[in-house]
Amino acid sequence: MPKYKSIVKELADAIRRGELQPYDQLPTVVELCEQYHVSRSTIELVMDDLERQGYVSRKRGSGVYVKKVPKGTVGGPLNTITLSDGANVDIQKNPECRVHEFTIVKPDDRVIHLLGLHEHSFTYYVSRSHIYEDSVLDIQYLYYPVEIFRDIRLTSAETSIREWIAENYEVTPDTYHKTLRAVCPTDKEVELLGVTKGDPLLEIEQVGYLDDGRPFEYLVARFPGDLAVYQTVDSESLPV
Amino acid sequence: MPKYKSIVKELADAIRRGELQPYDQLPTVVELCEQYHVSRSTIELVMDDLERQGYVSRKRGSGVYVKKVPKGTVGGPLNTITLSDGANVDIQKNPECRVHEFTIVKPDDRVIHLLGLHEHSFTYYVSRSHIYEDSVLDIQYLYYPVEIFRDIRLTSAETSIREWIAENYEVTPDTYHKTLRAVCPTDKEVELLGVTKGDPLLEIEQVGYLDDGRPFEYLVARFPGDLAVYQTVDSESLPV
């Protein structure tokens, strides 16, 4: 782990523990340099990271300050779907995964377009749901180019496709392009998700890229609106 | 403008113009250093920025590569709501803004909590909609602490509250914490938005922070699901 990451961890912990309180000024950059025996640019990386995680605000010429955020809302998972409410469901590990379909298909135009495939390309296609204590948490539709992955096994779709890929191919995912929408469930989804026709779903459409620039994964996931939220921190605002 | 930003702009333009094609390798870091007469760390900042904007993938030990993205989908606005479809509506400038309510209120618990206010605090409260060619684009609910802004004018709510604040107060917004959801419209919203009861809405709940760490704005905006999407790029994926 790079040096700056471990400093980030220390400071973030201090904030979560309440050792650094809202509106407290962090030690100055120079002080932190001495304290951790690192150079100025390293501390700069640390501050960038802390700001992107929503811990601090930086005021040029003045100092870096701990944000006044409601307890428990900082340090949580960002840039991903989380299941809301006290529903202590960890979508990451706990839920059972039920595969509805697992085939090789000629994908529709949108998938071809977003994965940058040729007209006559084929992809793996998986549809599946996660289930926790008899309630269905989501429905997912996944597409993987056969060009890249010549062989994907059904068992991997029931656990972690990404893990299986990591073990069997030498590829490293880099970034994901995401689009979020509010949509109506299809008739099929009404049935599978156990929602009613008028219930809204939160949809996330995600294209994954490898570190050489190739799209390698197309994913659409839909969650009942009362279960899922997407949280993020950045410097863009809606125009107001 | 810092030096690295202008280099970002040049390279991003080259990619958008197609001068650099998908899967092309960018000049190496060393070459870029010579080409732009800058140091290595500066180029590092450039690459960070290009990657966060979704232009390139970086492969350690190999090179930086232009992502294969469908034409027109890169370089667009990120981390904010955009109005989908060919609907060439620019929410930023074109639409008329109609204010429904403009008062000072004792906000509810959630607003108090997220703005970090005392129980007995007051806020400005604005509800308004944007309208373009007879169709209603959104409905917004905004709260500003009276503690921070002693005076907000109605006219500003009809144009740009943020602009008005910038002209009348010495505050600089820093970052925004956002939560996205899919929700049902209330009866009132059905009426105001001209949607039907079962149509899903995309909701964005946003808390804005100043550069000294103070929350200064609470905003909930709701958009008809068929009009609005939220787009972003990052290195987090849904677990798959």
Added chain:
DNA sequence: GAGTGGTCTAGACCACGAA
């Protein structure tokens, strides 16, 4: 082994804020 990007150093200069 040669070439790549990622991290880091020890400085410097600048823009800005606070008093």
Added chain:
DNA sequence: TCGTGGTCTAGACCACTCG
């Protein structure tokens, strides 16, 4: 005026990829 963070330099070392 002085202390702050933001940018930038000219190097260095390391981890990694690829032929």
